[in-house]
Amino acid sequence: MHTVLVHGACHGAWCWYKLKPLLEAAGHRVTAVDLAASGVDWRSLEELRSLADYTQPLLEVMASIPPHEKVVLVGHSLGGMNLGLAMDMYSDKIRVAVFVAAFLPDCTNPPSYVLDQDVALAKMLLRPSSLFLEDLSKKSAFSKEGFGSVKRAYVVCTQDKAITVNFQRWQIETNGVAIVKEIENADHMPMLSTPQQLCQCLLEIANNYI
Numbered sequence: 001m002h003t004v005l006v007h008g009a010c011h012g013a014w015c016w017y018k019l020k021p022l023l024e025a026a027g028h029r030v031t032a033v034d035l036a037a038s039g040v041d042w043r044s045l046e047e048l049r050s051l052a053d054y055t056q057p058l059l060e061v062m063a064s065i066p067p068h069e070k071v072v073l074v075g076h077s078l079g080g081m082n083l084g085l086a087m088d089m090y091s092d093k094i095r096v097a098v099f100v101a102a103f104l105p106d107c108t109n110p111p112s113y114v115l116d117q118d119v120a121l122a123k124m125l126l127r128p129s130s131l132f133l134e135d136l137s138k139k140s141a142f143s144k145e146g147f148g149s150v151k152r153a154y155v156v157c158t159q160d161k162a163i164t165v166n167f168q169r170w171q172i173e174t175n176g177v178a179i180v181k182e183i184e185n186a187d188h189m190p191m192l193s194t195p196q197q198l199c200q201c202l203l204e205i206a207n208n209y210i
Contacts, residue, residue, distance in 0.1 A: 001095075001206055002069060005032040006058055008077025008102070012038045015076075018195035026203055028072075033058050035082060050135040051111070055082045062090040070095040072206045075102050076191065077163065081136070084111060088146035095209045096178075097150050098202060101157040101188055104171040105141075107148040112136035114171065153179040153205045155198065157186035179205050 003023055005016045013032035020030045036043045036054050048054050065071060073094050075083035080102030087097055103114050115136070142148070154177045156168050172180055181201040183194050190198040 001027065001072060001210070002029045002031070002065075003072045003074060003202065003206070004058075004061060005030065006073070006075040006079040006082050007033070007035065007038065008075075008079045010038075011076075012040065015189070016191050019191045019199055022195060022199040023202065026199070028203075028206070031061060033061055035079075048132075051081060051085060051132045051139075054132065055085050058082055058086055059089065062086050062093055065090075065093045067093075069093065072096055072098065072202070072209070074098045074100060074202060076100045077102055077188070080104050081111060081115075081132075084142050084147055087150045088142045091146045091149045094150050096153055096205060098153045098155060098205055099171075099177075100155045100190060100198065101160050101163050101168060101186075102154075103163070104152070104154065104175050104177075105147070106175050107141050107144045109141055110137055111139050111142065117167070117170075148176075151178045151209065152176060153181070155190070155201050155205075156180065156182040157188060157190050158182060158184050159186055160188045162188040179208060181205065 007015050013034045016032045020032055023030050034040055034057060036048055036056050070093055073083055080099045083097050084105040087094060105111050105114050154172050156165060158165050183190055183197045186194045
């Protein structure tokens, strides 16, 4: 089983350092991606003009996956938007997309919609990263044929003070989510605060799509 980990804003692949060896010990092959202008990626934020620019490293990973292989795609926080783009473009290469205390777009509204629901919170959470709101507000909704065809799961972090549990549950109720897991003591960074519990959730989700 191949798992691809996508970090949230202001982070990098490094944030998965506790979770990655746990998944590997359970037999998963793990790829942790540095998005553009993040982690060790050489680009600067000022060079990026769109969500596609920001997501380019993930899209390159997805393009490199052989046709017969499907991955478990995991996104945290703003990484949910990167997942949306990858799901729309590479739906045939994704076994299940897992949103971990993440923004969850849909097939009805422009991608900016979910961020617009609490943009003040989002801006406070994501600085100095960019929300790409101007770009996202001009985009059409993700397609039912691409994004909508991928099975979705959500990991709720009940102690999250950034993307609150009520907002997480609102997203789940208004979008099609096949599996919902909860981590009772997890804050906004479960890969750091509760890595073993998050690992167990991801393994249980993945096992539903073997």
